[in-house]
Amino acid sequence: MGPVSRSDLGEEGRLHLAYADKTLVTQIDGLGAASATTPQTDWLTSSATLLTLVVRMLELADIDPGDRVLEIGTGTGTGYFTALLLCHRLGDKNVTSIEYDPDVAAQAAAHLDAAGYAPRLVVGDGLQGHSEGAEYSTVIAPCAARTIPPSCLWQLSDAGMIITTLSGWLLASGLVRLASCVLS
Ligand SMILES: C[S@@+](CC[C@H](N)C(=O)[O-])C[C@H]1O[C@@H](n2cnc3c(N)ncnc32)[C@H](O)[C@@H]1O
Structure with missing residues (x-):
């Protein structure tokens, strides 16, 4: 399938695609x-x-008001948008989202702004986390990490959680939830 533009789709077609259960490349x-x-x-x-x-x-994250969430991989803000849903539930100040592609990050910022949300948006490598916003109760990483990033473990609060897609050999991928606990 070739590229599809908004003008090809029209408003109804665009909404249909945005709400379809498909990955939009x-x-x-x-x-x-x-x-x-x-x-x-x-x-x-x-x-x-x-x-x-x-x-x-988001279900696995089981977030509650007052939680602080770090998302790794903001994306463009097209479709059903995690950063926006997090802001809606938790408030802008409790959401940090990192994207390493500056053009993609700029699109996300514009889409969030147009929808009236202003989380902390960072351009950089999310695998390093973002210590200024720590500690996080949850890290959500839809960016297909290869391993659990150690920086994110250090930036989690005591009962924090990491939810990530993990990719492996031969295009294998899985969804992982890690819960931290305090051993006393
Ligand atoms: C699947 S898309 C994000 C989807 C988006 N969160 C949503 O709700 O639709 C993954 C994004 O993660 C970004 N990404 C991949 N690795 C990253 C990393 N180490 N740090 C920050 N962003 C990363 C990619 O550039 C891409 O835009």
Whole structure:
């Protein structure tokens, strides 16, 4: 399938796609969807996460008002958008989201602003966490990490949780929830 633009879809088609339970690819090997004119076959480098996966990760996170959440992999803010849902539930000041691609991060910032939300948005490597916003009660990482990032473990609160997609060999992937506990 080739690239699809808003003008191709119309408003109804766009909403249909946004609410469909499909991963919407927004960047391939660094090429943003808006710049693509022909079908691309390289590696997917950014996407709007599958709707049911967004919901599943948020269910596993079991967040409550007052929690502080770090998201790794803000994405573009297209589709069913984790950072926005977190802001809606917890308030802007309790949400930090990191994206390492500056263009993708700028799109997310614009989409969040248009929707009236202003979480702490950071451009950088989320695998280092973001110590200024710590401690976090939850780290959510829909960015297909290869391992659990140690920095994020250090930035968790005592009963904190990490929920991440993990990717492995032969395109295998899984969903992991790690809960920290205090041994006394
Ligand atoms: C699946 S998309 C994010 C989807 C988005 N959170 C949503 O709700 O639809 C993953 C994003 O993670 C970003 N990413 C991947 N590795 C990262 C890292 N180490 N630090 C920060 N962002 C990263 C990619 O650039 C991509 O935009």
